[in-house]
Amino acid sequence: MNAELQQLRERLQRVYDLNGISRLLHWDQATYMPPGGAPARARQTALIRQIAHREFTDPEIGRLLDALEPYAESLPPDHDDAALIRVTRRDYERATRIPPALVAEISEHTAQTYQVWTEARPANDFDRVAPYLEKTLELSRRVAECFPGYEHIADPLIDFADHGMTVAVIRPLFEELRKHLVPLAEAITAQEPPDDTCLHAHYPADEQLAFGQEVIRRFGYDFQRGRQDLTHHPFMTKFSLGDVRITTRVKEDDLSEALFSTLHEAGHALYEQGISPAYEGTPLARGASGGVHESQSRLWENLVGRSRPFWEFFYPRLQARFPDQLGRVSLETFYRAINKVQRSLIRTDADEVTYNLHVMIRFDLELQLLEGELHVRDLPEAWRARYEQDLGVVPPDDRDGVLQDVHWYAGLIGGGFQSYTLGNIMSAPFFEAALNAHPEIVEEMRRGEFGTLHAWLKEHIYRHGAKFTPAELVERVTGQSLTVEPYVRYLWRKFGALYGVMQPQA
């Protein structure tokens, strides 16, 4: 075997394992750690990240990559070794181009900003975080400038999460999507809203969790290589391909909270559990991009988990677990309740139709900030104006307005939001492609079986890990480049039928 490739793999495995350890530190902090553990945990996390960064940016990795270049060029581009060298090179460039001093400055600044935000949000005090946000904006620009040659200053930041995606690609997609979503939301919210009181009876936590686990076990989530625990803000995390964990939170007066966050995180986890074991310990052992990852969480949460065929099987089982709460609630009533569309203020609580309107507002504001077209001091007002325009609601305060999401207060400005909507857009053509290949998937869902769907996703998406770029993957899976049509079609078909509204003819 190629000695340099072997050496590179050994070094990459160390970095991979250090990153796995770093995620365990976070998982423990977010699930079981007692409060007294916090000061040392902050040190431990910073230390392990520093060691991982140092090991990955070791010039020897650059030397090995250079030495392997002729080998990589001799291979077809979709050869695993070529992909490994290509993706490692990309990661290495990213890691080494940002000066360590800037990395440290960002790390310190975002930790401070987050701290201030945790106090400013409940106090509804945007002015307190504004100076921090100014600095974050400056740091974000400086990071982007480490990658000269971009067309839009946000492009390098977007590229970190969604490689190959740019403002030039995303902006028209999002504009097209908004053109469809605004009238759909308007048409729906002109109707009588469905009654969702059935979701707000008392649902004991243990039974809720048991039901969610019953569902994701049927999806194919492997509990021998994962587990579910409770946390404040649900997430999926991976310590190795054999240990992919999910978390959730339970509200005993809201059945949808634990259930749909479980399906969502399980979607992320199915992706990671499905990556080829041959990629373990390398940069290929992760999802293709933020957007592709989100396409899988949303596919399982929404296209499967909020569909009628799914509930034809699971609703009687849910009723059996909660006879007092749901025994006299019809499937139709329940199905409408979990698909209630409403104009709302909070992104994370939003339904399938309005969710992307929330996301795209943030994306547009990010670009305007980075472009210098919008000043931080004018951000709250811009936020309110866009909410009124796109969603028809105005936040009464900044707490539920510009202060609501952690992203800008715990990281850079730019590159953090587009993945959500890219994922939603991708979820539909991916699901369509699966259904085209295996129309029986719908019938299987009616029987609580997901083997065909899961196997197809694994074969066409999951096993490849980060081998392909999101654009390549979309092309391979759907035979064409990304468009919003399948997603818009899906939304109109589902919600048109639900709310008795018709798509206006173009």
Next chain:
Amino acid sequence: MNAELQQLRERLQRVYDLNGISRLLHWDQATYMPPGGAPARARQTALIRQIAHREFTDPEIGRLLDALEPYAESLPPDHDDAALIRVTRRDYERATRIPPALVAEISEHTAQTYQVWTEARPANDFDRVAPYLEKTLELSRRVAECFPGYEHIADPLIDFADHGMTVAVIRPLFEELRKHLVPLAEAITAQEPPDDTCLHAHYPADEQLAFGQEVIRRFGYDFQRGRQDLTHHPFMTKFSLGDVRITTRVKEDDLSEALFSTLHEAGHALYEQGISPAYEGTPLARGASGGVHESQSRLWENLVGRSRPFWEFFYPRLQARFPDQLGRVSLETFYRAINKVQRSLIRTDADEVTYNLHVMIRFDLELQLLEGELHVRDLPEAWRARYEQDLGVVPPDDRDGVLQDVHWYAGLIGGGFQSYTLGNIMSAPFFEAALNAHPEIVEEMRRGEFGTLHAWLKEHIYRHGAKFTPAELVERVTGQSLTVEPYVRYLWRKFGALYGVMQPQA
């Protein structure tokens, strides 16, 4: 501030935090990790230990210690900085004197041996592990030889766990103790054994755990700086002074399993939680020795937790939790049940009287192996002979004989067992000293209060961490060097009364 001391502290804190991370990896593996996580976890653990070892054995630490020597010598020996430099020097010598190649060889060999033992024990096949044990013995001797100048070849190995203790110190103590224990056990087991069927009703796990936590909360275990989880083999672990966790296991048909392992591990945890925060991040932030640590787990488990005053308060509360199981069982019956003495084969199940006989057999056999007086092939027979002689029982097979404890099969031979009995011996004079200073402790125990005892132990033992050697600590706390008399007195007084037997006059 002394710049070299500051640099040393920074390096020590990194090593300390890496060790904390290593323990988190183990805690997770022993509590929540799914089976699929095992291969990566083995790699992660080896990696973090390797990094910690590399950082601690960095010659720069040796240089800083040398540079700090004049400063240390200028201080009174019990100055914190002097202690820090002294204890770090000792750890550094230990870590650097064993050649890295030998460390690696031991690590690989013990991992293999452990694997073989997990199969050989259920198969009752000593012959399978014997060649591995031969190698372990050789490696143990080679480690000892890295520390020339010892009187007995086991001394360096003992010193790792119980600094300053030697065969010359321990052997007479243990011989003296055995002289008392053998007749005590004989006198007791000649009596009618107490009826302990009350411990074997059905006790639901949740209630058992809640009761144990009620007790240790009263002991002073701080759940803001710790937590309890389930595992196979209970242990205490520490990620920082603010995060000291315990684990237990529950048998629903054996009330004593979870309860006493909880009190035992809480004893260890009280020690760690009580260490001076000024020592955080340094080698002083740990117990003084294996023996002193065990003295605290046993003090809280046995001298407190199996005492009559303790149960005068807690038994009615236990009955209230388990009215069907214990409502008609008297305090006296219960107290006798949890203090049942019997000749048994398994160390970990042994009662207070016979426990140390089990330990001392292992200690003696270790010494004979290291001395070359006993061959590995003759070990099973020697084991049986000693059990017959000291405990009056003969293991019917090696599974419950020489194969029963993991120690020799997962580490070196020598230095692993003496701490248990040293701890038991120490527990009595420590407790006596506390009672002499505060006779009201007994009355407080009858009210479920432990504040005076806990504060006294913290003041005289816990807060000092590893500042003093075990011998120094015993001297400081009790005013004399370690003897078995207080422990023997305690046992005769308690069990003499319980079983109606009298100590023969010397």
